[in-house]
Amino acid sequence: MPTRPGFSSNYWLLYAGRPATSTGRTETVTERSDTATALMGRVPGSIVAGAVLVRRRRGPGFSRRRTLMPHVPARAANGDVELAYERYNSRRGEPLLLIMGFSVQRHFWPAGLCDELERNGFDVLRFDNRDCGQSTHLDWLPVPPLGLLLGAPKLVAPYRLSDMAADTVAVLDAAGWERATVMGVSMGGMIAQTMAIRYPHRVKSLVSISSTPxxxxxxxxxxxxxxxxxxPGRTAEEVADRLVWQSRIIGSPRYPIDxxxxxxxxxxxxxRGHNPDGGRRQLGAVLASGSRLRALRSVESPTLVVHGADxxxxxxxxxRATARAVRNARLVVHRGMGHDLPAALWPEIARDVAALADRAG
Structure with missing residues (x-):
């Protein structure tokens, strides 16, 4: 069955959220069931079947129920690039667009953090950047050699952060949102900054997390x-091993990794869509786009900058440089936080983002 360029014809499990550990909470984990396996090969290529095992803690044991949850992401288009996106749960509240970082998919935004944001009045939307996940893999573009990428990125990078910001505006258009609070982490923060510079009328307020100008x-x-x-890893297990390894290096020293x-x-x-070459092209976009320091001085959107002290x-x-560049930006530095989003900080981050949106009016 033919598929759109860059979209995997594989099937994947619906990732439902970060496992809960405390008594009385709902624990949701992904698990491939026999039913889901049986559906493989019988569902059209544009449909995704996922099996989610939900376990509720009831007294000393668990009661279990399996539910097949079809999941088809919506699509936005920016020229030849299609972006896979999804509204998290509620379709009511203040529009909040989440932009993920380098080489990771939209589901890397923890479900628990999205829940906190919803409880603080947001309608949460997540999407896959170009060259990642279920969005278009730009396989027709060259993969920049690492040496040239580090030495002369502008000569070899096939696209820029400005192109990725235009992708994000296309997602806003597809969602029917004229303006939104835009929140990005790491490379996603750089894209969010670029949006606030190039499309100020679309950014009601800006949240830049673990990023740089x-x-x-x-x-x-x-x-x-x-x-x-x-x-990059060549198998799912290698990818998992590498992710755990890198999380131990760049994660939060005060908070254990999950x-x-x-x-x-x-x-x-x-x-869902493994694309190791896409990461190299995304890194090229970061390195080739240069400094936004001067341009950030023109940003008038209320801005929150969040960073880990570690x-x-x-x-x-x-x-700190981002917060100094944007007029009246608020800087929050969390001790013990590395280059990740520790669960213990989700409530505070969500409250700070809600206070920012209130300030934006």
Missing amino acids: APHIGQPTLRARRVLTLR EPWLRDYAHSAFA DPLIRPVGG
């Missing part, structure tokens, strides 16, 4: 630099 500001430690140059969640994500992301991949000076 220029590639030369907040450069990674020598140990963290290896994360950017690590050879290895089962990371492995669940890696396996489901591999099935981030080794984009060091805290990146967040």
Whole structure:
């Protein structure tokens, strides 16, 4: 069955969320059931079947129920690039567009954080950047050699952050949103900054997390630099192993990583649309786009900058430089936070984003 360029014809499991661990909460994990396996090969290529095992803690044991949940992401288009996106749950509330970082899919936004954002009054939308997940894989473009990418990125990068910002505007258009609070993490924060510069009328307020206004500001430690140059995994298990390894290097020293969640994500992301070459092209966009310091001075959208005090991949000076560049930006630095989104900080982050949206009016 033919498929659109860049879209996998595989089937994948619906990733439902970060496992809960405390008593009395609902625990949701991905699991391929016999029923889901039987459906493989019988469902049209444009339909995705996912099996979700929901376990509720009831007294000393668990009661279990399996539910097949069809999941077809919506599509936005920017020229030849299609972007897979989804409204999280509620379709009511303040529009909030989430932009994920380098080489990871929309489901890397933890479900628990999305829940917190919804509870604070947001209508949450997540999407896959170009060259990632279920969005178009630009396989017709060259893969920049790493040496040239690091030495002369503008000569070899096939696209820029401005192109990815235009993709994001296309998602807003497809969702029917004239304006939104735009929240990006890492590379997603760079895309969000670029949106606020180039499309100020579409950005009601800006949230930049674990990001930087220029590639030369907040450069990674020598140990963290290896994360950017690590050879991609070839199997789902290799991808999971690498994700756990890099999380131990760049994650939050105060908060333990959730290895089962990371492995669940890696396996489901591999099935949804593994694209190792896309990561190299995205890195080219970051490096070739240069500094936004001067342009950020023109941003008038209320802005929140969040950074980890112990981030080794984009060091805290990146967040401070972003906050200094944007007039009246609020800077929040979390001690013990690295280059990730620890669960213990989700309620505070969600409240800070809600306060920002209130300020934007």
